[in-house]
Amino acid sequence: MANYNIYFSPTGGTKKVADILVGNLEGEYKEIDLCRDIEPLKLSKDDICLVSVPSYGGRVPGIALDRIKKIIGDGARAVMNCVYGNREWEDTLTELQDTLESIGFTCVAAVAAVAEHSIFRQFAAGRPDEDDGVQLAGFVAQIQAKLDSGEGNMCQLEGNHGTYKEYNGTPFKPEGDERCTGCGLCAAECPVGAIDTENPSSNEKEKCISCMRCISICPQHARDFDADYMRELGDKKAAVLGGHKENYLFI
Numbered sequence: 691m692a693n694y695n696i697y698f699s700p701t702g703g704t705k706k707v708a709d710i711l712v713g714n715l716e717g718e719y720k721e722i723d724l725c726r727d728i729e730p731l732k733l734s735k736d737d738i739c740l741v742s743v744p745s746y747g748g749r750v751p752g753i754a755l756d757r758i759k760k761i762i763g764d765g766a767r768a769v770m771n772c773v774y775g776n777r778e779w780e781d782t783l784t785e786l787q788d789t790l791e792s793i794g795f796t797c798v799a800a801v802a803a804v805a806e807h808s809i810f811r812q813f814a815a816g817r818p819d820e821d822d823g824v825q826l827a828g829f830v831a832q833i834q835a836k837l838d839s840g841e842g843n844m845c846q847l848e849g850n851h852g853t854y855k856e857y858n859g860t861p862f863k864p865e866g867d868e869r870c871t872g873c874g875l876c877a878a879e880c881p882v883g884a885i886d887t888e889n890p891s892s893n894e895k896e897k898c899i900s901c902m903r904c905i906s907i908c909p910q911h912a913r914d915f916d917a918d919y920m921r922e923l924g925d926k927k928a929a930v931l932g933g934h935k936e937n938y939l940f941i
């Protein structure tokens with residue numbers, strides 16, 4: 691029997707929620723980071739996985755799905771975790787459930803939790819916070835009891851199964867400016883290989899998924915968007931992205 695903490699978390703918010711969940715589950719969880727390509731993995735029915743993804747436009751990021759599909763579930767049980775940035779998560783969990791079940795997982799529980807918005811960082815800033823931690827830990831106790839009892843599948847989540855909300859990406863494609871020292875960190879860490887190692891100020895815009903990882907890791911802050919422009923744009927989105935949004939728990 692083995693346990694896995696499987697996550698796609700370009701800027702760390704999804705991982706924060708995953709770590710709260712895993713930290714309250716029993717046993718050791720090996721990490722599988724979907725920001726990098728993974729080796730094919732065959733599981734068995736005694737294995738347990740926490741599978742965590744951010745919501746991008748109400749969907750699972752395509753590259754995360756591609757990498758998840760390298761795993762054969764073979765009856766392993768999955769707890770699903772979708773992390774959203776204070777707008778909505780729409781079809782993210784149903785798409786994740788459909789995918790995991792199609793590769794042989796049994797989904798036993800799901801969470802849709804709030805984390806700081808990775809593009810407009812002023813929204814849900816500081817989430818998950820202490821209250822989130824207490825709520826999520828309480829829910830993990832229920833999940834652990836279900837895992838221990840050997841109870842089977844959760845119901846299909848409500849919402850769209852098979853066809854999902856259209857998502858065509860965002861116009862945010864970060865490039866390096868004159869502060870770039872050419873260290874190459876962003877090129878090495880880009881989940882989709884959109885940055886040329888020889889010319890790391892670049893961005894291959896067709897490949898870029900606007901995940902903001904290069905912005906968050908650049909030691910020189912050479913890929914930041916213009917702060918005033920982002921603040922102005924954020925102000926226009928406040929009605930949709932503002933306020934205190936809830937975590938949703940399904941078992």
Ligand SMILES: Cc1cc2nc3c(=O)[nH]c(=O)nc-3n(C[C@H](O)[C@H](O)[C@H](O)COP(=O)(O)O)c2cc1C
Binds near residue numbers: 702705746776779902
């Ligand atoms: C390209 C992109 C699209 C996003 N779309 C949504 C969305 O539809 N709804 C939402 O609430 N948050 C959205 N967010 C915010 C992220 O879901 C949220 O910040 C998440 O915590 C990011 O995960 P990470 O910190 O692990 O990278 C989006 C973020 C990015 C980068």
Ligand code: SF4
Binds near residue numbers: 866871874876
């Ligand atoms: S991480 Fe920053 S400094 Fe390093 S290559 Fe990328 S943009 Fe340049």
Ligand code: SF4
Binds near residue numbers: 880900
């Ligand atoms: S270039 Fe695009 S896909 Fe690559 S790390 Fe930066 S934002 Fe993410």
